[in-house]
Amino acid sequence: MKSRNCKRGRTRIKPPDRKERIIMSGALNILLIEDNPDDRALVIRELSREFPDRHFTQVSDANQLTPALQRGPWDLVVTDYELHWSDGISVLLAVKGRWPDCPVIMFTGSGNEEIAVQAMKAGLDDYVLKSSKHRARLSAAAVLALDRARQRRALREAETLYQHLFNRVPVGLFCVALDGRIIEANPAMIGMLGYPDRRTLLEVDANSLFASPTERRRWLAAVQRSGVVERFELRLRRCDGKPIWVEINARAVKDEQGRTRHREGSAEDITARKRAEEKLRDSREQLRALVAYQQSVREEERSRLARGVQHEVDQALTALKTDLSWVERRLTGGAGPSSLSSALERLEKLPEAVDSIMGTIRKIASELRPPVLDESGLEAAIEWQTREFEGRTGIKCQFDSKVRNARLEPERATAVFRLFQETLTNVVQQAKATQASIHLRVEGDKLVLEVEGNRRTDTGRKISRARSLDLLGMRERATLLDGEVNISSRHGKGTLVDVRIPLHSPGELKTN
Missing domain, CATH: 3.40.50.2300 (Response regulator)
Known part of the structure; x- marks a missing residue:
């Protein structure tokens, strides 16, 4: 005044x-x-x-x-x-x-x-x-x-x-003395740390809230070094002992002589964010591993097909060429009636050799993509694959289909067929099942494929890296079509693979 x-x-x-x-x-x-x-x-x-x-x-x-x-x-x-x-x-x-x-x-x-x-x-x-x-x-x-x-x-x-x-802000606020006494804390801070009330929290030594001594030393060093810390991430331990990730913004409050009196600031629970970041990192690692694994699988499949072509087709063609050369020599060498008779007998056997070569080629083509999938549809292709798998492995399979006039886009039908093949190989056969039941039906706007083997398979941490990537690849294939793959091992009932794929893509016009 x-x-x-x-x-x-x-x-x-x-x-x-x-x-x-x-x-x-x-x-x-x-x-x-x-x-x-x-x-x-x-x-x-x-x-x-x-x-x-x-x-x-x-x-x-x-x-x-x-x-x-x-x-x-x-x-x-x-x-x-x-x-x-x-x-x-x-x-x-x-x-x-x-x-x-x-x-x-x-x-x-x-x-x-x-x-x-x-x-x-x-x-x-x-x-x-x-x-x-x-x-x-x-x-x-x-x-x-x-x-x-x-x-x-x-x-x-x-x-x-x-x-x-102070009481209503959704972020934790605190004030802590240099000796670790908690001078003040707002309700958000009390709730974040899981304490029943303010009095109970104020009785706690703040130094005991850190998840580890290393993190406490790191925090104190940061505050002492600059007097102010921003977006500092560390772990605290709740009243129930569970660790949580928090992001802290704080400063050292000093007196007139420049000596630190206490520390005050805010803390925000970022546990959900850290889990999301960790999940994202894991997904990226899995994706990189999956890409590398699929590339390796493709190269292995190419090598197998190349060996098959070289071993079976090449040998058959070489034998056919040898027979044709022999017949040519007999027919052009001025041989007698006996030689001509032998040449005719050899010629009569050549169609069988050609049929064998064509069969081998069809077998290789079927392994790449069975013609029945394009000619008769998904239901017939799954039935064919079931019989082929049963004959090749000796695993007794039962196929039941309740699909009536369900039409899928070619790429969706192909994806479901590939998922079925991978299920037979990666789940049923790997579990050493002796029996398997396959059910195909429509539920609402989704196609459901269930494959159940009578033996349990590992789905948790015991699973091998290759098997893990196989199953991850199956899930990724389904995800690309807005679908899902669920694998469960039930005690006394074996392993169940449940595949659910939408009948139509999001942008496709649905017609009756």
Whole structure:
């Protein structure tokens, strides 16, 4: 507050602008408690000079005090100390009991320093004597009292707002002393750490909340090094012992000498995010491994086919060429009737050799893509593959189809057929099953293929890397078609592979 010199030679504190005054109903409501009418007139005259826009309520006896207090709130109370029916301390306590925030000034002709100290401890804002030397200070005391009351209200509102934010913000807030004592924590922090209430958490040493001593040292080193840490990730341990990942933003609060007093900041639970990141990393690793594995499988399949072509077809063609050369020599060498008869016998056997070569070629082609899939559809192809697998492995298979006029896009039919082949090889045969049942049906807008073997297979951590990639490849093949593959091993019932593929792609027009 700025001061100015008045004409009377006294120093008076300039009051705040009228807009800053706390007024009720457009006027400053002042309660004046005084049993001397002359002194009441003196107070009214002094305060009216400073506050033209004011309203006085006068109390001169005990019967008027209680109703007056109940009619509040009041912007200012001015009371005498020596009242014929009470004293200023009692009045002060009564006012503060009803209106704790109301400023009170004691304007008295008697009293001493002891009374003034007692009154100040009880909440009195100022103590002014009625003597001609001091009475002029009444207006300045009123201005100061009103300003302090306004500041107290503003501070209380700010504290209320801060407390509201502190309690409602969805991020954990904390304040920790250098010795590890938790000074303060908001409900979000308490809930994040799984403690039942604030008192229980404040009894915990903050150093024990770190998941490991290494992480605690790393955190302390970061704070001590720069005084501020942002987006610092570490693990804390909840009340139930479970670790959680948190992201911390904090700073060291220092005193005037630059010494750290305590540390305060925010903490956010990022456990779900860390799990998602770990899952993404694992998926990328699996994808890289799957790509490499599939490339290896393709190369191995090409090598197998090349060996098959070279071993079977090449040998058969070589034998056919040898026979043709032999026949040519017999027919062109001027041989006798016996040689001609032998050549004719050899020629009669050549169609059988050609049929054998054609059969070998058809077998190789069928392994690449069975013609029945294109000629007769998925249902017939699965039945053919079931019989071929049964004949090749000796595993007894039973096929049951309830598909009626279900039409799939060629690439979807091919994918389901490949999934069926992979299921027979990677699940049924690997589990060393002796029996297998295959069911094909339509449920809603999905084609369902179930293959169940009578032996259990590993689906957890015991599974080999190659088998894991085989199963991953099956799931990826289904995912590309918005489908799914679920594999479960049931005690006493073997292994069940459940394949579900939508009959139509998302953009395909469905027609009856």
